[in-house]
Amino acid sequence: MGRAKIPRKSTNIDMTAMCDVAFLLLSFFILVAKFKPPDALAVITPTSVYTKVAPDANIILITMDKDGKVYFGISDKNTGEKKDIIDMVSTAKNLGLTDAEKKNFINNPAAYIGVPFSQVKSLLDKAPDQWKGIVMPGIPTQDSTNNELRDWIQAAVAAFQGEKMFIEIKGDNAAKYPAFSGVIWAMKRNDQLKFQLITSPMAAPPGSELDKIQAKTGSKTAE
Amino acid sequence: MAEMDTSSGGGHKKGPGVKKSKKLSTRVDLTPMVDLGFLLITFFIFTTTMSQPTAMKLNLPKDTDKPDEQNKLKESAAFTVMPAKDDKVYYYEGLDPSKIQASDWKTIRDAILDKKRRTDPNDFMVIIKPDADATYKNTVDMLDEMKIDDVKRYALVDITPVEYSFIQKTEQANGIK
Numbered sequence: 001m002g003r004a005k006i007p008r009k010s011t012n013i014d015m016t017a018m019c020d021v022a023f024l025l026l027s028f029f030i031l032v033a034k035f036k037p038p039d040a041l042a043v044i045t046p047t048s049v050y051t052k053v054a055p056d057a058n059i060i061l062i063t064m065d066k067d068g069k070v071y072f073g074i075s076d077k078n079t080g081e082k083k084d085i086i087d088m089v090s091t092a093k094n095l096g097l098t099d100a101e102k103k104n105f106i107n108n109p110a111a112y113i114g115v116p117f118s119q120v121k122s123l124l125d126k127a128p129d130q131w132k133g134i135v136m137p138g139i140p141t142q143d144s145t146n147n148e149l150r151d152w153i154q155a156a157v158a159a160f161q162g163e164k165m166f167i168e169i170k171g172d173n174a175a176k177y178p179a180f181s182g183v184i185w186a187m188k189r190n191d192q193l194k195f196q197l198i199t200s201p202m203a204a205p206p207g208s209e210l211d212k213i214q215a216k217t218g219s220k221t222a223e
Numbered sequence: 224m225a226e227m228d229t230s231s232g233g234g235h236k237k238g239p240g241v242k243k244s245k246k247l248s249t250r251v252d253l254t255p256m257v258d259l260g261f262l263l264i265t266f267f268i269f270t271t272t273m274s275q276p277t278a279m280k281l282n283l284p285k286d287t288d289k290p291d292e293q294n295k296l297k298e299s300a301a302f303t304v305m306p307a308k309d310d311k312v313y314y315y316e317g318l319d320p321s322k323i324q325a326s327d328w329k330t331i332r333d334a335i336l337d338k339k340r341r342t343d344p345n346d347f348m349v350i351i352k353p354d355a356d357a358t359y360k361n362t363v364d365m366l367d368e369m370k371i372d373d374v375k376r377y378a379l380v381d382i383t384p385v386e387y388s389f390i391q392k393t394e395q396a397n398g399i400k
Contacts, residue, residue, distance in 0.1 A: 012250075015252070015253030015254055015256075015257050016253060018253070018257050019253045019256050019257045019260060022257050022260030022261050022264060023260050025260075025264050026260050026263050026264050026267065029264060029267035029268060030267060033267055033270065045276065046359065046360040046363040046364060046367075047367075048277065048279045048363060048364075048366075048367040048370070049367055049370055049371055050277050050278065050279040050280070050367070050370065051277055052277055052278050052280070053275050053276075053277060053278070054275070054276045054277060054278035055278070064359060168278065169281075170276075171359040171363070172359065173358060173359065173360035174358055174359070174360070175358060175359035175360075176355065176356065176357070176358055176359070177306075177353040177354070177355060177356075177357040177358065177359065177361070177362055178355050179359070180353075180359050180362060181381060184283065184379075187283075188283065188285075188286055191285070193282060193283045193284070193285060194280070194281070194282050194283075195280075195281045195282075195283075196278035196279065196280060196281075197278065197279040197280075197281055197363055197366070198276045198277075198278060198279075199276065199277050199278070199279050199363060199367075200276060200277070201275075201276075201277045204371060205371060208332070208371045208372065209336070209371065209372050209373035210370060210371045210372070210373060211371075213373060222370055223280070
């Protein structure tokens with residue numbers, strides 16, 4: 001009586017299929033990954049527990065760098081609004097911008113203004129590829145008698161009329177509060193009271209109230 | 224389909240005396256390649272989702288001079304926190320700034336939660352008054368702290384000169400320049 005022979009099978013698995021899948025996924029993720037254009041302004045944002053992803057269209061972007069200098073920008077896709085804004089500002093402040101200068105602002109995807117009105121013309125005189133090295137003094141905001149950000153916001157609000165508009169404030173960790181206060185002041189004068197502060201995500205500290213709430217509801221969101 | 228012939232001889236019986244030529248296997252060990260592939264995948268998955276910035280909502284009240292439109296604040300339920308220089312936080316309960324107490328980011332949470340526990344949740348309100356030396360990070364951290372501590376009512380207000388002078392006095396006493 002012989003036992004039935006169990007044929008010994010090789011433990012070698014054909015890895016080819018797995019390899020195919022792995023690289024298929026890899027190429028998918030590489031293609032899908034959006035590479036952020038390197039920001040001309042180096043800003044390190046604070047962290048927060050909020051989980052809502054910042055919108056990326058119809059944005060007025062107010063940037064505060066580490067020295068508290070304030071910059072004004074519009075999301076790339078909204079070229080129509082950009083045109084309206086620069087037209088309005090040019091007329092209202094008698095900047096006398098030429099069409100070519102306006103185009104430098106409209107067609108530059110990363111265009112941001114960080115100069116007082118008196119220097120806007122000379123800034124826009126330069127082609128977008130020359131902007132990189134320019135050190136801008138920032139839009140005057142700290143003094144309520146000369147808060148030029150208010151005028152920029154005013155133009156932006158008018159340009160975005162009838163559309164949803166998000167005001168994003170992207171501040172550097174090291175910016176001082178008075179800079180932020182000046183930005184808030186400019187917003188309040190335009191009746192703009194809802195902002196999105198851009199932050200980097202962070203988990204709720206363990207044991208905190210929010211952590212308990214998230215554990216109870218089973219979701220990790222905080223909006 | 225595209226399959227590689229990896230059979231290493233065998234099968235055909237050859238006559239005696241016929242020398243078997245040794246066939247080298249064409250099979251390559253793909254395990255390290257798969258490892259590498261998945262490592263890169265994980266890397267890309269993490270970088271794509273993690274780098275998305277998040278947005279913290281901040282809604283401000285409208286400035287108004289009409290008393291009936293203003294929010295009423297009970298003195299017993301008010302708690303004022305003042306982020307200041309050197310990552311210090313000063314706070315006081317009620318509406319009397321002379322009761323100012325020094326604190327920092329490690330202990331302020333306990334102070335807020337302690338006050339919250341002692342106060343009627345419908346009235347409890349935290350007033351955030353960053354001083355001129357506080358950074359933007361301090362301000363956002365404090366707003367974030369409201370979310371972390373589940374404080375429903377809070378306001379971001381400019382500091383008054385009286386409060387600022389109390390902070391400066393405390394700073395001098397503690398040797399902060």
